Amino acid sequence: ERKKSRRYENAKKAMAFDEHDKVLFPRTDLKQFPRYQQAVRTVAKLKKHIAERRRDNLHKLTTRLVKDYDTIAVENLSVKNMMKNHHLSASIANASWGTLISQLKYKCAWYGKRLIIIDPKNTSRICHECKQKNHEFDSLSQSEWLAAREWDCPNCHAHLDRDVNAAKNILAKGLETLA
Numbered sequence: 817e818r819k820k821s822r823r824y825e826n827a828k829k830a831m832a833f834d835e836h837d838k839v840l841f842p843r844t845d846l847k848q849f850p851r852y853q854q855a856v857r858t859v860a861k862l863k864k865h866i867a868e869r870r871r872d873n874l875h876k877l878t879t880r881l882v883k884d885y886d887t888i889a890v891e892n893l894s895v896k897n898m899m900k901n902h903h904l905s906a907s908i909a910n911a912s913w914g915t916l917i918s919q920l921k922y923k924c925a926w927y928g929k930r931l932i933i934i935d936p937k938n939t940s941r942i943c944h945e946c947k948q949k950n951h952e953f954d955s956l957s958q959s960e961w962l963a964a965r966e967w968d969c970p971n972c973h974a975h976l977d978r979d980v981n982a983a984k985n986i987l988a989k990g991l992e993t994l995a
């Protein structure tokens with residue numbers, strides 16, 4: 817991307833010089849800059865490879881999960897959080913999460929496994945040990961909240977890993993729907 821934008825700037829500059837110097841055949845089109853065009857092709861190729869590898873990894877992961885487990889509980893995509901988040905990486909992560917869930921859906925159907933999709937509400941804020949919601953999180957900004965990877969429960973003082981705690985809550989919530 818850096819090289820592409822450098823080539824782009826150079827081409828723009830060359831076109832401006834051509835115009836300014838009133839050369840006989842001024843270059844006016846980016847198509848006339850092979851080095852820029854090559855950079856465009858290279859960036860497109862690399863992006864395609866990255867997308868293919870991501871899709872491939874997602875397939876490997878979902879196949880393994882469905883083969884290894886009879887019941888899988890996952891959080892549904894939170895539309896509210898998605899709207900709130902304008903960061904590119906977050907929107908890519910959201911898109912991947914949607915793909916992951918749709919793959920789990922049809923693969924669970926293939927293999928006769930059970931998929932439970934639960935509402936993500938508060939799964940990261942409730943302590944799985946004592947089931948109390950941590951209200952210290954209420955005052956945090958979005959970025960402070962996302963940065964909180966580990967926390968201590970103000971109620972029972974358990975030391976919790978954010979993702980592991982959320983996963984346990986998701987599983988418990990999922991299993992409740994079966995009872």
Ligand SMILES: [Zn+2]
Nearest residue numbers: 943946969972
């Ligand atoms: Zn607790």
